[in-house]
Amino acid sequence: MADGTYEPLNRAARAVPLRVIEEKPAISIVGLGYVGAVSAACLSDLGHRIVGVDLDAAKVDAIAAGRSPIHEHELGDLLNRGVAEGRISAHDDLIRAVQDTDVTFVSVGTPTAPDGGCDDRYIRSAARAIGEGLALKKERHVDTYHVVVLRCSIPPGTTMAVMVPEIEKASGLLCGKDFGVCFNPEFLREGVAVADFRKPPKTVVGASDDRAARIVARIFEPVDRNPILCEIETAETVKYVDNVWHAVKVTFGNEVGRLCKPMGVDSHKVMDIFCQDTKLNLSPYYLKPGFAYGGSCLPKEVRAVRHIADSHGVDLPMIRGAMDSNDAHIAEAIRMVRETGAKRVAVLGLAFKPGTDDLRESPVLEVIAALRAEGVEVAAHDMSITPETRIAAQLSYVTHGAPGLRALAEDLPELLVARPEDAVAEADAIIVTHNHGCYRELVKSSFKPTIDLVRLFSDEMALPHVDGIGW
Numbered sequence: 001m002a003d004g005t006y007e008p009l010n011r012a013a014r015a016v017p018l019r020v021i022e023e024k025p026a027i028s029i030v031g032l033g034y035v036g037a038v039s040a041a042c043l044s045d046l047g048h049r050i051v052g053v054d055l056d057a058a059k060v061d062a063i064a065a066g067r068s069p070i071h072e073h074e075l076g077d078l079l080n081r082g083v084a085e086g087r088i089s090a091h092d093d094l095i096r097a098v099q100d101t102d103v104t105f106v107s108v109g110t111p112t113a114p115d116g117g118c119d120d121r122y123i124r125s126a127a128r129a130i131g132e133g134l135a136l137k138k139e140r141h142v143d144t145y146h147v148v149v150l151r152c153s154i155p156p157g158t159t160m161a162v163m164v165p166e167i168e169k170a171s172g173l174l175c176g177k178d179f180g181v182c183f184n185p186e187f188l189r190e191g192v193a194v195a196d197f198r199k200p201p202k203t204v205v206g207a208s209d210d211r212a213a214r215i216v217a218r219i220f221e222p223v224d225r226n227p228i229l230c231e232i233e234t235a236e237t238v239k240y241v242d243n244v245w246h247a248v249k250v251t252f253g254n255e256v257g258r259l260c261k262p263m264g265v266d267s268h269k270v271m272d273i274f275c276q277d278t279k280l281n282l283s284p285y286y287l288k289p290g291f292a293y294g295g296s297c298l299p300k301e302v303r304a305v306r307h308i309a310d311s312h313g314v315d316l317p318m319i320r321g322a323m324d325s326n327d328a329h330i331a332e333a334i335r336m337v338r339e340t341g342a343k344r345v346a347v348l349g350l351a352f353k354p355g356t357d358d359l360r361e362s363p364v365l366e367v368i369a370a371l372r373a374e375g376v377e378v379a380a381h382d383m384s385i386t387p388e389t390r391i392a393a394q395l396s397y398v399t400h401g402a403p404g405l406r407a408l409a410e411d412l413p414e415l416l417v418a419r420p421e422d423a424v425a426e427a428d429a430i431i432v433t434h435n436h437g438c439y440r441e442l443v444k445s446s447f448k449p450t451i452d453l454v455r456l457f458s459d460e461m462a463l464p465h466v467d468g469i470g471w
């Protein structure tokens with residue numbers, strides 16, 4: 001299934017007569033905690049018939065009576081109305097609920113396992129019951145394409161490698177043929193969960209097949225006409241990455257607070273101004289995986305902030321960790337080149353970013369220095385650097401980098417070649433740090449092992465001899 005926006009289902013194109021694609025499919029929801037209870041109330045409010053299922057009798061009783069099992073704004077009113085109008089019921093029999101509905105939402109808990117991983121036992125047991133329900137439906141010749149929608153936060157791969165096999169085993173049916181599966185992460189914030197449901201930050205649907213994707217997209221159409229359709233593993237990863245990002249934001253804000261306080265600077269004023277910058281600060285800028293940061297500002301200023309914090313006795317593990325993480329990224333590039341076994345390497349792009357001849361703290365120089373220390377020969381090309389560029393002057397203060405950087409500063413003019421073809425001709429492997437059309441063409445036609453640090457090619461155009469550092 002290709003990524004893209006949702007197109008309304010073409011009714012005439014349907015191969016199978018499907019009761020499930022009524023305007024409002026009936027939905028069973030297993031797990032009536034925060035996510036399940038909110039989904040039950042809000043989906044009922046959109047006109048769906050809802051059957052809630054939980055092992056916890058208190059939650060089942062509350063939902064069945066139209067009471068909220070949790071404290072959440074508006075939730076009690078919606079559940080009350082859903083029950084009064086006959087759209088919501090609840091019990092503890094998942095097998096029966098599956099038989100009685102067209103779509104099953106799974107929102108059971110996924111607590112932390114003793115080893116720190118994710119405990120998926122509730123998903124497994126729910127999946128087995130869903131499988132049994134599907135088998136009984138099949139026996140009764142109920143001709144629906146039942147869709148199971150996993151909404152839990154889980155490690156990527158869990159939907160297809162854990163939930164689907166359990167359902168298939170228990171049902172004897174095949175995913176994608178007899179039933180569909182989606183992963184639809186929940187982005188609600190407790191306290192404003194109903195408002196978030198009605199106005200979601202985004203709707204993400206990873207699906208086993210187009211039919212399943214369309215059914216789920218249609219359910220959410222009243223609140224989001226443009227869901228993001230993607231592979232199941234992408235949707236699973238998005239949920240984790242979102243929450244890690246939120247944690248990183250909180251931690252960053254808190255470290256700024258601890259940095260500011262001993263200096264007598266108002267951290268809220270600083271962050272108010274920081275947040276007004278929606279071009280570089282609160283924006284997609286700097287967020288795509290690529291190569292290490294470098295240049296004349298970032299490394300120097302992260303170091304300076306760390307120094308200020310140290311001088312005030314303040315520990316800032318995340319800001320300190322940025323430097324360690326950057327070093328680890330450079331080390332990964334070196335490892336990737338080493339793995340090719342190349343004795344001669346072409347480096348395409350030397351400056352810390354394209355369009356400048358600034359070599360100060362350019363991270364690829366660290367890579368070159370390390371390779372040369374291991375006896376690897378390097379030929380380098382950069383669109384903006386010529387023999388006239390004042391290389392030595394730029395590198396004269398490289399005291400913070402790898403030991404080989406000083407020697408490199410002296411030798412770099414000799415490593416430079418005028419044309420990228422000249423660098424590649426004698427090389428066993430290529431490192432690319434700038435995304436130029438001519439570098440892409442060279443990599444494509446050379447068939448030499450290439451370490452791509454800038455995502456030269458999209459997924460569809462991926463070449464077997466090109467290895468990306470984070471893709």
Ligand SMILES: NC(=O)c1ccc[n+]([C@@H]2O[C@H](COP(=O)([O-])OP(=O)(O)OC[C@H]3O[C@@H](n4cnc5c(N)ncnc54)[C@H](O)[C@@H]3O)[C@@H](O)[C@H]2O)c1
Nearest residue numbers: 031032033034035054055107108109110122126152153186
């Ligand atoms: N709470 C949030 O704000 C939030 C937001 C987004 C995603 N999530 C994710 O959604 C999932 C559910 O979160 P939650 O906070 O609603 O969990 P919860 O612990 O509040 O509720 C889970 C419910 O599932 C029930 N359950 C477990 N196994 C069952 C089974 N086999 N049959 C019937 N019921 C069963 C439990 O009794 C419990 O009531 C988790 O993976 C969580 O990480 C939570």
